Amino acid sequence: MHYPVASEAQLAFFREHGYLLVRDAIPQAALDEIEAHCDTLIAEKDRLANDWAWDAGEDRDQRSFRIVQSSPSYVWADIATQPYRQWLAAFASSLMQRDMVFWYDQFLGKPPGKSAPTEWHQDEGYWGRNLDDRGITGWIPLQAVDTVNGCMHFIDRGHADGMLAHRSVPGVQSDLLVCEVDESRAVACPMARGDVAFHHSKTPHMSNANNGTAWRKAVTNHLQATDAGGEGDHYPWRVKVNQRTGERHTAAELASADGKKAR
Numbered sequence: 010m011h012y013p014v015a016s017e018a019q020l021a022f023f024r025e026h027g028y029l030l031v032r033d034a035i036p037q038a039a040l041d042e043i044e045a046h047c048d049t050l051i052a053e054k055d056r057l058a059n060d061w062a063w064d065a066g067e068d069r070d071q072r073s074f075r076i077v078q079s080s081p082s083y084v085w086a087d088i089a090t091q092p093y094r095q096w097l098a099a100f101a102s103s104l105m106q107r108d109m110v111f112w113y114d115q116f117l118g119k120p121p122g123k124s125a126p127t128e129w130h131q132d133e134g135y136w137g138r139n140l141d142d143r144g145i146t147g148w149i150p151l152q153a154v155d156t157v158n159g160c161m162h163f164i165d166r167g168h169a170d171g172m173l174a175h176r177s178v179p180g181v182q183s184d185l186l187v188c189e190v191d192e193s194r195a196v197a198c199p200m201a202r203g204d205v206a207f208h209h210s211k212t213p214h215m216s217n218a219n220n221g222t223a224w225r226k227a228v229t230n231h232l233q234a235t236d237a238g239g240e241g242d243h244y245p246w247r248v249k250v251n252q253r254t255g256e257r258h259t260a261a262e263l264a265s266a267d268g269k270k271a272r
């Protein structure tokens with residue numbers, strides 16, 4: 010199987026809607042390898058993962074990991090040279106009509122029984138202002154997904170609506186953010202294993218909690234334009250939580266502490 014090249018119809022769809030589902034893009038054998046590394050992250054979550062929906066009522070050593078947040082890059086030395094990673098950069102560059110480079114990836118695992126939604130947000134809400142229209146994400150589910158076990162939902166054409174105000178999620182002590190969206194424009198996106206969803210960095214999106222009987226596992230890959238110039242300043246709502254120590258700071262506080270250290 011060859012990795013697909015973006016068709017004119019796919020380019021036009023992404024430009025208009027701000028997201029795109031690419032069917033049957035990644036071979037099953039490649040997904041098996043990705044999933045094996047993600048299973049290591051689940052097995053070692055206390056050491057290697059954050060709880061992205063860390064309940065405000067839980068002590069750090071009692072986190073229930075409603076969303077296991079980690080990265081296959083932590084446990085896979087050769088990940089950067091994998092064909093799927095080369096393809097993500099090539100396909101993303103076509104969609105964004107500029108050179109895009111891999112930035113970082115996240116494993117996002119939702120356990121059966123007790124999980125949480127990934128609330129509505131724009132990726133740029135987490136990123137610095139330099140990423141303004143200069144980012145794209147390729148989301149790879151490791152099993153079929155639907156509205157029962159936690160598929161992606163996008164706000165149709167939301168990438169053209171500008172930057173939305175975000176805030177921390179009540180009752181959660183991780184860095185999870187949420188923004189208000191017009192849910193009448195939400196599109197739920199069931200996908201098969203092998204499909205990949207791309208979204209523009211300003212497209213609001215969410216995934217529902219996993220109400221299925223097995224883990225919902227996905228690897229999300231964030232890419233930025235080669236000339237983005239780093240993250241730049243963060244929006245005022247951005248917080249950073251160190252789940253090893255429990256420390257919580259706004260990004261602005263951290264930047265000002267860094268500046269003082271550098272002087």
Ligand SMILES: O=C(O)CCC(=O)C(=O)O
Nearest residue numbers: 117127146148216227229
């Ligand atoms: O997997 C999820 O639950 C959400 C992923 C997400 O927000 C993203 O890929 O940007």
